[in-house]
Structure formats: structure tokens, C-alpha cells
Amino acid sequence: MGRRPPAPDPFPEEARAGRWLTAPALLGLALFVLLPFLGAVAFSLTDLRLGSPRGPSFVGLEQYRRLLEDPAFLAALRNNLLFALGVVPLQTGLALLLALGLRRRFPGRAPLRTLLFLPVVFPMALVAVMWTVLYAPGPRGAVNALLETASLGLWEPRDFLHDPAWALPAVMLTSIWQGVGFQMVVLLAGLQAIPRELYEAARVDGAGPWRQFLHVTLPGLRNPLLFVVLVTAILAFRVFDQIQIMTQGGPGHATTTLMYEAVRAAFVRQQLAQGAALSVVFFLLVLGLTWLQRRLLRQRAVLA
Amino acid sequence: MAETAGRAAGAGRAIAGVALAGALLALGACGREAPAPGPGPRAAPVTVWAHAGQEAERRALEAQAARYNASGPVRPVRLSFLPEGGYNAQVQAAALAGDLPCLLELDGPYLAHYVWQGRLRPLDGLLPAALREDLLPSVLAQGRYRGRLYGVGTFDSGLGLYGRRSLLDVAGAELPEGPGEAWPVERFEALLERLAEADPDGAVLDLGLQLRGEWYTYAFAPALHSAGGGLLAPGPDGRLRAHGVLDGPASVAALERIQGWIRRGRVDPNLDEAAFASGRVALAWGGHWDWPRYREAWGEDLVLLPLPDFGQGSRTGQGSWVWTVTASCPHPEAAAAFLRFLLRPEEILAMTAANAAVPARRSAVARSPLYGPGGPLRLFAEQLAGGRAVPRPRTAAYPVVTAAFQEAFAAVRDGLDVAAALRRAAEAIDRELAEGGYGAEAAGT
């Protein structure tokens, strides 16, 4: 047939070990990640429903067309974007400030770092329940009372989680609260990796603290910063737990997200196929963001 | 030499791996309640699923299961409670996996959906005729679909307006004696304003806004009917549809009124679910299950009133949890035996003593201290008997119908445009009725 016979494996023992050692992981990934993913794509082209005695039939891109006309989907997309645009700079900025502060020596630095990381180990479901209580409406709600005191009585108590304007920011604050510790630690490690000599050199050249920050700190932090920014952006698209517990997507569609809509479509409206279509769209968005992250990181790594 | 050592180590790993996998699978089997095989002294139990409602109700059912098991039946029952929120989603997921129990409690209106899926077994042969004839007409109507009886509840529900007599007297309200004398909604609103003057935070009404879920449909669809609207109605072709009914002017007007109460601050957000019981509000939209708690809080000061009349007469809700036997149950006769036990008048009275619901059998109603002659809750029974209770739509598409209405009501609650919200809901419902493959089901019973 003209094909070369495959070359004999030079390291048969290694080859056998290699195949056996990776087999469970590959099998697991194929069964529990690849297969469902292909399933999602396949389902999204049908009209599969949960519990219907009638089998599914092929409908092409109909589910996607419906999504584009669905105000809930468009709202979810908008909310995910707003979430990312809000949480990423705020959370990263706060984490950077904290990391910068933690770089200096002062009494109680180590326990402080421990404490600031603490909310990261809280499950998001618990964080959502806690903040639901804090956001209670009326002057007796904790957040309302705090704002009233801080504004010297100018603040009108609001029902945050049911207010079309405040619901999304309220949920964003909850996410920031839970996540900032993680970013802080990553950025702190990045800061500690910047060689002291660069700062010495800058000082010798007459640069003050602000210019040192701009020309030594920020460039040295480029990789960790990019990493936390893009990871947080990706996580901003995966938001589900807080929405399910705190606002159920409301008021109206003010806080619904892609994942929340996907779960609602599949389990509440029983339209599995539409849930699958939402999942595919979600995947494409995350793919885009990840590709962006890889490109930017690789560029820098080459230059670093 | 090294080769054999390596191979031995490899073999050790493999054994460890298999052992680990085995342990995990064993754990997995642990997670599931595996039934013992075959009848006999340790006969496989009848699996029963019920919703986790009010604590007294749960305890009553547990006690009933214990009593039944203690009486030495052929097969004992094993009771599991599922959380009430998302109950239907849970049942759906289990149905998909073929995991349904033998005796399954369902929220009444969802019955049609599961019959359509082919999950339920008719009860006609399993319940004696005398029992069926003793059931309240509303209970029979709820459990019947496509001409056969698929579910029976041990109680029906009551929905009304609880009030504090003392506060209402101060506000100069005349209390209606029966559903025919319900306050017209304009008079009700004037009363709210008078009550608000005497109230520190101006919120004088509890609508149960924090409950969400099926409560929204159960509690507020009657207001639509009372105004002349509704959820679904047969269209010109005889098939059920929402357009023109749910988004019609009467329905919109009813919900706009309710939205007005919320917007003016007359409704308590009730985050701690104690607005009425702790005295913050004078009136509460509530169901029979609230009676024990409210009675304990206010004693003689508590009154039960019909819901306000939005134009076409006061309307209220009906329907509650029903027991069904699943098609996949391997021993339906044993399941029915427990059901017959639950339907004994004394057992019905035990349950309704705990949850204050309307007993499902006429013989039990007569003996009930709450619903019998002169009983404090007879308003509920009167509403059911007098045609003022409106059942929720009986269609296989009910899960979608109620989800759409709940979403619309949430929008109303949050101050968004009522007409737009109802229109969206009607469109979603009609689309589902057209495409869901319901066929003749879409025409209703």
C-alpha cells in the first residue's frame, strides 16, 4: 500500500507506562468533558425537551435564532459584560492597593494577610446568603444603615436586590468581596518577585515614588496583572450561585446571566435544547477571552 | 531484577487503584437507598416522596407513616422529603433517570403534566367507590384528567385575607360576613390608607412577596379572575391560549392595582416572614397553613375575610398537594394501601389539625373543629363549595404557564410595566402550547 510501517517504539517500557498513566485522565476528560460538550452542540441543533414523551427533532440553527430575539438572552449578555467591566477593574484595583500595602513591614502584617484572604475559602453560596441579609431593605438593613450614617442622613433606604438600578451592582459587590483576597495574593507574589535592584536604579536616576510605580512596578507586574484581569473576566461570565440565591435574575432581567438563563431554560421551561444553545454561546465567549489571554501572555513571556 | 521490582511496584499500584475504584463505587452505592430484594419479612418498602412544607405538616406525615408501619402492613413505607422550592424540577430530573418513587406527592396543577408524560397510574381501581364518593368535588376535579382519576389529595386549600379585628375596628371597617360580602377593591384600598395613618412605617398589608414560587400563581391568579381576566381560556378554535386573557385589559388592571399598593408603600417586604405574626401589619394575604401560627399570635383578635372583589366578585384559589401512584411502581397495591390509610377520616383530621387545611372528605369536614358548623375556618369550605374558588389551569403545559406567570408577577412586584410583563408571559405560554407537542392536551381536560 506504500505506507511505511510505524517505527518500533524506542522505549517500550516508557511507552506502556505513558499510555497507562494518562489513560484514566484522558478517559475521564473524554467522557465527562468532551462528550457532553459535543452533546451540547448536538442538542442545540434540536428541539429536545426535558421529559417530553416525544423525541427530539432536528431544527438547525433555530435555537440560536430564537436567542437573538429573546430579551432575556440579550439582557444576560449585557449583564455579563457589565459584570466583567465593573468587577475586573474594581477588584483588581483593590487587590493591587492591598498588595502594595502588604509589601511594607508593619506590626501584624502576617495575620492581616491571613484575614484578608479569608473570604476566599467561603463557598459562594454562603457568601450569597450572608449578603442577602446585609442588603435587607428599609432603614434597618445593614448596608442601608451604614450608607445612611456615612452620608449623614442623606441616603434613602433601598431594596437593593429588587431595585432595577441597584441589583446588579449589589451582586457585583458581593463577588468582589469574596474574590479580592485571591487576586491580592497573586499580585503580592508578583510584587515580591520584582528585583530590588530595579528600584535602586530608578531612585539613583532621581525617580520619585510615583514614577517608580509607573516604570518599575507596573511593567514588572504585567504578567500577574494580565492573568488576574483575564481570569476574573472569565469568572465574570460564569456567575451563577449568587444570582440563583440573591436575585433569581430579577428584577425583570436586571441581573440574569448566561448561566442562569441556561439553567432556567433547561429546567424551568423544560427546553433542554435552548439551554444547550446558551451553553454553546457561553463557551464561545469564554474561548474568545481565553485566546486573548494566551496571546497577551505569550507575547510578554517572549519579551520578558 | 530492577525490572521485576518495577513490575511488582506496578502491580501494587494496580491493586491499589482497583481497590480505590471499588471503594468509590461502594460509596456510590451507599449514596443510594438500595431496596432489598423480594417480599417477605423484610419486604421492599414502598418509597414515598413528599414536599417539605410547614414543620407541623411534616411531623404529621412522619407520624402517619410511623403509625402505618407499626400496624404491620405487607410492605412498610419509606418517606423522603424534598424541598418545596424547585420540587417540580427535582421530580422532573428524577423522572428522566427513571428514579421516581412508588407514591409521589405532586402539587395539584402539575398532575396533567405528568399524566401527559405517561408517568402516573390511574387510581380508579385502587380506591373503593365509597371513598371516592365521599371526596369533595373540588378534590375529585383536581385529580381527574382525561376522564380518569390520577391523584387524590387528603386536603384541599383555602386562601383568604387574615386581619386583626381590633385594628380594623379602629379604622372603621365593616367586616364582611361571607364571600358574597367581600370588600370591593376601591373600599379595600381606602381601608389600607386609613390603616396606614395609624401605622409607624405605613406598610399595613402582607402579600407574601418574599415567598415567590408557586405562591405567586396560587395567590394572585384569583385576582385576575375576580377582575374578569384570567390565565388561560379557550380560543376561537377551542384550544387554550393566554393571549387576550392573561394580557387582556382586565388582568392588567388587576395587577396594576396590586402594583399600586406596593408602590405606595402599603406592602411589607416581610423578609423575616413575621410581618403579621409580630404585629407589623394589620392584614395578610394568606393560606390555610398560616392559621395555626396566626391563631397562636392573635387568638380571638384574628379574623378571616374573603379576598377583595376586583369587579366580578371575590375569587380565591384552590388545589393543593395530591398523592399519585407512579407507573413505574412495582407494587401499586401496597402504595394504594398506604394511600387508603391516609384517606381515613381520622387520619385526614390528624393532618388537617396540623396544617389547618380543608379536609378532603365530607365526613371529615363535618367532624372537623375548624371546618364543621361554626368552625372558624368555614369561610374556606364555603368558598370551595360556592364556586368562588378558581382552579389553576389544567393543562400538561402547566409548568411553563406557572413559570411565566411567576416571572411576570415578579416584574410587577419590582415596579416594571405590567402590560409588557403580561404580554411577554402570554407570548411565552402560547408559544409553548403550540410547540410543546401537547396536541389535544392543549385543549384542556
Add this chain to the structure above:
Amino acid sequence: MRRRAPLAGALLWAFALVYLAPVAFMVVGSLKPDALVLREAGSLAAFWPEGASLQNFRDVLRRVDFPRYLLNSLIVTGATVALGLVVNGLAGYALARLRWRGRRAALALVLALLVIPFEAIAVPLFYLVSLLGWRDTYTVQVLPFVANAFAVYLFYSFFLDLPRELEEAARVDGAGVLRTFWSVVLPNARPVLATVAVTTFLFQWGSFLWPLLVTTSEAVRPLPVALAVFQTLPPRQWGDILAFGVMMVAPVVLLYLLFQPAFLRGARLAGPKG
């Protein structure tokens, strides 16, 4: 920048006080009578345990089977972490160090699957496991998460960077692949083991969406789902709910305080290299 800076310290401590106020609120609230939790939430009394007692904790234990939920979370999380370390660690090593046909293809597959977030496959995966009849077990909560592309990748990168001398010495001495791995590579792999263990633990312990979809009975229900259910169980008493929260997070906080260096190192390592 290693100068002493007491001002920065003071500012940070002040911030930490406000930042951790919600945690204090939860702990203090769990000790208060139910009626007072919401009523006093708006004042400093929220942080003062007036009438403090353990009644709420007793109520939780009476109303629901909390120890069962805790056990379920421990079993599910423990099994996922343990199995995950083995499966992903061995795979990462094999991809990094061993030469075998199909290695490149396998690596490409792992990298490709890295971008698929769990949520994108949750719905079809649910359908699949329902059809298999795995619902409502421990297996269904553990097995789908044992093989993890991200963990494989972490192990792979780590082992790639490990200096080869030790392994080569062992191989020269005649040790087989697995023996080399066990006696030479593993002891030096503590950082990555800690990282993967910690991240897997945190993910599984807080996992909510998946167990919500696939569990029904209390026998296998893990803590996050149990909390969400408990929060809606009538009567809704916030003191009890906060007590539930405290009991649920206490084991993790304890683990965190004990193994703090591992947690922090794990977070650092999960970031990009330098």
C-alpha cells in the same frame, strides 16, 4: 520597598475591620435570638451579642440532619481531591517526562479541553448522568470532576520545569518509571500537590450548581445545597440560617488557619510564572 510603614499598616487594619464586618455579623448573628437578627442589623447592635446563646445552633441540629450534610461534603470533596491528585498527577508526569506515541495528541487534547468551562457542559452532562441512572449518589458528584484538564496542565508544567538529574540518576540505578516517580519525583512535587489539592478542595467544597441539579435526597446532599434549601424551609429564621452558615464554614476556616502556607502558596502558584 521594605521600609517600615506604620501608616500603611494602620490604614490596612482599618480597612480589614470594615472588610471583615460581614463575617463578624454572621458569627454574632448566629448567637442572637432569631427575632433580633434583622431588627438589629442596622445598628452597631448587630455586632453586640446581646442575649447570646447557642440556641440557634441547637435549632439547626434539631431541624435538619446537619452532620449528614457535613459528612457528605467531606466524602465528596475528599474523594475528588484524593482521586484527582492521583489521576491528574500521573497523567501530568507522563505527558511531561515520558516518551510515547500519541503523547503530542494527548497533550493537545488536554490543552484544547482547558477552555471548556464546567458550566458550558453542565446541562448536557446532567442529561447524560440522568440517563445512566447516576443521579442522587456520591459517584455523580465526584467522578465527573476527578479528571481535570487544569490540574493536568499544572502538573505538566511543574514536572517540565523540574531538573532531570535526580530522575536520571534513579534510572541509571535501574528503577522503573513508577518507582522513579514515587521515590524521586513526588517528594519534590509538594508545591504543585498543595496547589492542586487546595484548588480542587475549594472548588468541590463550594460546589453548588452541580449538586443542585443531580441530588435530591438528604442522604447525599452537600452543604452548599443544604444551606440554600434550609434558607427556604418554613419557618424562615435568620438566626438559624446564620448558625448554619457558621457551622458550614468553620471546618474550612480551621483547615485554612492550620494549613495557611499551603493555601497561600497554592494561590500564588496558580498564577502565571513570574
